[in-house]
Amino acid sequence: MTSVSTVSDLTTHLGFWLRMVSNHVSQAFAQKLAEREVTVAEWCVLRTLYGRDPTPPSRVADEMGMTRGAITKLADRLIAKALLRREASAEDGRAQTLALTERGADLVPELAALADRNDEAFFACLAEEERRSLERLLKRLAERGGMRGVPVA
């Protein structure tokens, strides 16, 4: 089939390898989080709110790059797990705020340690200089591509 030659192989794309590695790193982390009954998105919310004053959900949505609807549901789940508190704003009758409960705040350092270990495990096969190089390249790509926010989705 001669027409095949006009289609480049998937593996020639840097984006292919990027997604391959990124997905594996994230999935491994998701599995570790799952042992604590937490999803990656939930972890991002907890991490976002950690050490902060009560914060409107819309703000969390912006920072996480998710919709408000998604944050509503995420918050519902985290509240059901007693990791989060939702309170009506005193000034604005429309507004709500989200804040960690004590249990939520206690959990964050534990999960952060999981994140540290996960990252360490995957990138251990790179030398210190290679890691710096990879970080530099990725940051440049993020900057030039106008990427911002916590990448969850």
Next chain:
Amino acid sequence: MTSVSTVSDLTTHLGFWLRMVSNHVSQAFAQKLAEREVTVAEWCVLRTLYGRDPTPPSRVADEMGMTRGAITKLADRLIAKALLRREASAEDGRAQTLALTERGADLVPELAALADRNDEAFFACLAEEERRSLERLLKRLAERGGMRGVPVA
């Protein structure tokens, strides 16, 4: 809040930047595909079957790292779009095979060109040598991490 200091910032993780860049590259590609009414997963199926003999769905599932159930539904959609054909195996009464229709085969080179352009656009800000370096590092991570298959999910 002193306890904050025990939690490392998300951005210190290479995995964070990896996901950030990977998600943006994939999402930009997804938008381009959407103009042709094709999802990323559908593109992966089409690309997987391009230039191949009729292939059992279980094989496609393995290669794409998705479940059989997902492939059944993906195939249903692609058949509805007349891009794919499903036929019962002659030898094995349980088995099916998937193959591109002519229209499906015609579409693949076009979508592949989109993929080429998407990759080029994102990584244009890196010098040739930097791209090779990034590719080398990602491939090593993929190899050491025992990663295989087309990363869709």
Next chain:
DNA sequence: TCGATATAGTTTCCTAGTCAACTAGAGGGA
């Protein structure tokens, strides 16, 4: 001050996956 418009959050409907149950055919012993 009251109506028009804008904003915060929630809810509903839709899509796209996984997992597990299920159906149907294949294959292998007693």
Next chain:
DNA sequence: TCCCTCTAGTTGACTAGGAAACTATATCGA
């Protein structure tokens, strides 16, 4: 030959998120 078991694929229940409709409140201008 007749089960028993294994395998291929499909289906249904469920999860998670996006888009847009919806509710309630705020704000602005005549």
